[in-house]
Amino acid sequence: MHTNYLIAHTRSITIAAPPETVFDLVSNPVTLPDWAPGFARTVRPDGNHWVVENAQGEARIRFETSRDQGTVDLGPADAPSPGAFTRVLPNGTGSEFQFTLLFPPDTPEEAIVQQLVVVETELEAVRALCE
Numbered sequence: 001m002h003t004n005y006l007i008a009h010t011r012s013i014t015i016a017a018p019p020e021t022v023f024d025l026v027s028n029p030v031t032l033p034d035w036a037p038g039f040a041r042t043v044r045p046d047g048n049h050w051v052v053e054n055a056q057g058e059a060r061i062r063f064e065t066s067r068d069q070g071t072v073d074l075g076p077a078d079a080p081s082p083g084a085f086t087r088v089l090p091n092g093t094g095s096e097f098q099f100t101l102l103f104p105p106d107t108p109e110e111a112i113v114q115q116l117v118v119v120e121t122e123l124e125a126v127r128a129l130c131e
Helices: 019-026 029-035 109-130
Strands: 007-015 042-046 049-054 057-066 071-076 084-091 094-103
Touching: 007 109, 019 029, 019 084, 019 094, 019 109, 029 042, 029 109, 094 109
Parallel strands: none
Antiparallel strands: 007 094, 042 049, 049 057, 057 071, 071 084, 084 094
8 A cells, every 4th residue: 555645535415406506605615604614614815815714713725616527626725735625416407516535644533534524514514505
């Protein structure tokens, strides 16, 4: 096993709303406090980036979207750190919202589990806001 690989975890949720509805919500940085309040209590623009405020303080993030691909990727603005990668896919008359996090190889399992619980709460919030 190569220890330089990041640890990837993906969660997904089926949403009874068209992909456009889901994408419109998750691709708008201003809505982050609505569906990811642990990550962003508040958010404001800062040039080409965004500043999120949470329990750890403030952080500048990059927020990259592609409507054609249904992707929304977030990460630190000034570092190559992996961040989070999301995708909205059509699923019948609704959508599938996928959320992938990459963790450094030395991340404690407990920290990964805690973060995935947060992600699952965020997925449920997106579904509630879109349906």
